[in-house]
Amino acid sequence: MAALSYRSEALLKTLIERYISDGQPVGSRTLAKQAGLELSPATVRNVMADLEELGLISSPHTSAGRVPTARGYRVFVDSLIKVRPLNVTELRHIEGELGASQDPQQLVETASALLSQVTRLAGLVMAPKAEQAVFRQIEFLTLSANRILVILITLDGRVHNRIIQAERAYSAAELVEASNYFNRAFAGMSLTDVKSALLAEMQRDSEAMQAAVRIAMDMARGIFAHEPGEGAELVVKGEANLLNIPELGDVHKLRKLLDAFSTKHDLLLLLDQCMRVNGVQIFIGQESGYLALEECSVVTAPYRVDGQVVGTLGVIGPTRMAYDQVIAIVDVTARLLGGALSADGRA
Amino acid sequence: MAALSYRSEALLKTLIERYISDGQPVGSRTLAKQAGLELSPATVRNVMADLEELGLISSPHTSAGRVPTARGYRVFVDSLIKVRPLNVTELRHIEGELGASQDPQQLVETASALLSQVTRLAGLVMAPKAEQAVFRQIEFLTLSANRILVILITLDGRVHNRIIQAERAYSAAELVEASNYFNRAFAGMSLTDVKSALLAEMQRDSEAMQAAVRIAMDMARGIFAHEPGEGAELVVKGEANLLNIPELGDVHKLRKLLDAFSTKHDLLLLLDQCMRVNGVQIFIGQESGYLALEECSVVTAPYRVDGQVVGTLGVIGPTRMAYDQVIAIVDVTARLLGGALSADGRA
DNA sequence: TTTAGCACTCGACCTCAAAGAGTGCTAAAT
DNA sequence: ATTTAGCACTCTTTGAGGTCGAGTGCTAAA
Numbered sequence A, B: 001m002a003a004l005s006y007r008s009e010a011l012l013k014t015l016i017e018r019y020i021s022d023g024q025p026v027g028s029r030t031l032a033k034q035a036g037l038e039l040s041p042a043t044v045r046n047v048m049a050d051l052e053e054l055g056l057i058s059s060p061h062t063s064a065g066r067v068p069t070a071r072g073y074r075v076f077v078d079s080l081i082k083v084r085p086l087n088v089t090e091l092r093h094i095e096g097e098l099g100a101s102q103d104p105q106q107l108v109e110t111a112s113a114l115l116s117q118v119t120r121l122a123g124l125v126m127a128p129k130a131e132q133a134v135f136r137q138i139e140f141l142t143l144s145a146n147r148i149l150v151i152l153i154t155l156d157g158r159v160h161n162r163i164i165q166a167e168r169a170y171s172a173a174e175l176v177e178a179s180n181y182f183n184r185a186f187a188g189m190s191l192t193d194v195k196s197a198l199l200a201e202m203q204r205d206s207e208a209m210q211a212a213v214r215i216a217m218d219m220a221r222g223i224f225a226h227e228p229g230e231g232a233e234l235v236v237k238g239e240a241n242l243l244n245i246p247e248l249g250d251v252h253k254l255r256k257l258l259d260a261f262s263t264k265h266d267l268l269l270l271l272d273q274c275m276r277v278n279g280v281q282i283f284i285g286q287e288s289g290y291l292a293l294e295e296c297s298v299v300t301a302p303y304r305v306d307g308q309v310v311g312t313l314g315v316i317g318p319t320r321m322a323y324d325q326v327i328a329i330v331d332v333t334a335r336l337l338g339g340a341l342s343a344d345g346r347a
Numbered sequence C: 001t002t003t004a005g006c007a008c009t010c011g012a013c014c015t016c017a018a019a020g021a022g023t024g025c026t027a028a029a030t
Numbered sequence D: 001a002t003t004t005a006g007c008a009c010t011c012t013t014t015g016a017g018g019t020c021g022a023g024t025g026c027t028a029a030a
Helices: A006-022 A028-035 A041-053 A070-080 A088-099 A104-119 A172-186 A191-203 A211-223 A239-244 A251-263 A265-275 A323-343 B006-022 B028-035 B041-053 B070-080 B088-099 B104-119 B172-186 B191-203 B211-223 B239-244 B251-263 B265-275 B323-343
Strands: A122-126 A135-144 A147-154 A159-165 A234-237 A281-284 A296-305 A308-318 B122-126 B135-144 B147-154 B159-165 B234-237 B281-284 B296-305 B308-318
Touching: A006 A028, A006 A041, A006 A070, A028 A041, A070 A281, A070 A323, A088 A104, A088 A323, A104 A122, A104 A234, A104 A308, A104 A323, A122 A239, A122 A265, A135 A172, A135 B135, A147 B147, A159 B159, A172 A191, A172 A211, A234 A265, A239 A251, A239 A308, A239 B251, A251 A265, A251 B239, A265 A296, A265 A308, A296 A323, A308 A323, B006 B028, B006 B041, B006 B070, B028 B041, B070 B281, B070 B323, B088 B104, B088 B323, B104 B122, B104 B234, B104 B308, B104 B323, B122 B239, B122 B265, B135 B172, B172 B191, B172 B211, B234 B265, B239 B251, B239 B308, B251 B265, B265 B296, B265 B308, B296 B323, B308 B323
Parallel strands: none
Antiparallel strands: A122 A234, A122 A308, A135 A147, A147 A159, A281 A296, A296 A308, B122 B234, B122 B308, B135 B147, B147 B159, B281 B296, B296 B308
């Protein structure tokens, strides 16, 4: 796209800012006054016509002003926006809340609640992926003849548990032996590595295997029989904030959105993509590729524990949102959550 | 209240049924036809006037028909309604879903999802109260110097974990000893009993206590430092269903309702009350005593594990709901969830 | 006690006109 | 070559006025 003249940019910027702040289509008269350039409405109208031709703004009908299009917002966030750093009170607030707990599960919840609270949008946090967590300890407990409760503890202090249906009944002694084997062989490995180590083990001649190992293999089948993506967990908070936004007044769209929240599948996919990208990322309108998010924007950032990206968080709201603030909030929250999780497990 | 004549009852019943099924105020003409009594609209009008005087129905404005009031619904569900048993397909469906898992946490989620799915309202399940669960085993794990991960497993196969801040650092050996003490002393007791046993223990001369016991006491302080009511966990599903109901078209009310869902506090209180009552219970409109539930009704039923009431479940929806079906669904789901949870932990 | 008849009320819906906002185009001004 | 004033035009919003239909309450007759 050809570079915009300084004037076009300035006008586009003010138009979008104005529209974000009061939600009304912006007319040439208003814009001329607001922009601070000494221009007449007529001149502004010419520029607006150009911007419309470029697909950056559009007009709901003849006698309304102009509103930004998705492409307009794109240009805005890419090159026009000036991110506004959080004020100290807010920062303190977030720090305080995230410092209050040390339970990683709790922290993830808190972070999501914070995001929704501070931005007044819906908060999303994808919990650290289980596969990346480091194996620490495993326990097997017999619930009934063939049903065994497996408790897997990872280094970050998270506890994962599931019930598996065993092929045959195991004695308590057998289970102790099996868990000993696990704990000895895999401590300190990431779960992904544990998985592949187990797989490799199974390839070998099973005749030669010790009983304990064989039982462990049996268990493993049950434990790691996750569907892909199921290892991730999504925490959504503040859905109710989306009720306020008039763009979604259309009940049908809102419904689709809330359904997406309860399914979580699509959102997880989206957040998962963001893990591979560095820093804050923004999806405007259809850019996310999911229909349910049509009128929405998603602002995300990955968060790191000990330098390693382990998850993503963000917010979701109407395309018309205060990007300058939201970007800062998401960014800061990602850092602080990462920090809080890193502090865990150490002194 | 004076007993209603047969005719009044019949007309009230038909009026409410009609209103529930199509949501429009019901006029005398329609009602006369529908009721099956050979009455003229004029007669029906007289009866309606009486019912209005009794506060059972009311008219939105002069030239609309009548709609039931909360009191009207009350009479309806108390003495007029004929509960309609589920059809076989639905029953099979619920049985199937609740039979598929054995994980109690999972079962609670499923039950809530089922309730919302089948009734097309919002489903609520209050998970079995932790205090009533039976102690089975406890494990202590050092996360860092003073931070200890406590994993508490109850007989029903649920895993509760929390991180506590210890007063001083404990060695691994000390922790093993402490957990041994716990497991030996408390296996098979309900958590409430464990709590009071611990309290009693603390009363005694602490000089005489063994080191292990003293440490265990220390732990206990952290573990059982729940606020009352926090032991309970509420699972809400299908909030999105509430978007469809025109009575809540008023965005403001809907907002309050969704906020109540995320706070969960009031709802827990309400469900908690229901544990003490036998069978299905219905709160219509303001009867629940919570403002946020103004235009809503809540239908609940406690569920039992081994004859013991351990939790409550139900649905929440507009006062205008198909009570005859909803009651049956809630009732059945409570039984089946109880059954599924009871089957757990045994052969 | 029930019913037919009737006047009356009130919301839903339509149309019409006026007002207001904002545009695009043209022609003059810089 | 830009910029601007002027103006005709378009389209939404608002409110007034009017009709229609649904449903009521009352009265008087059955």
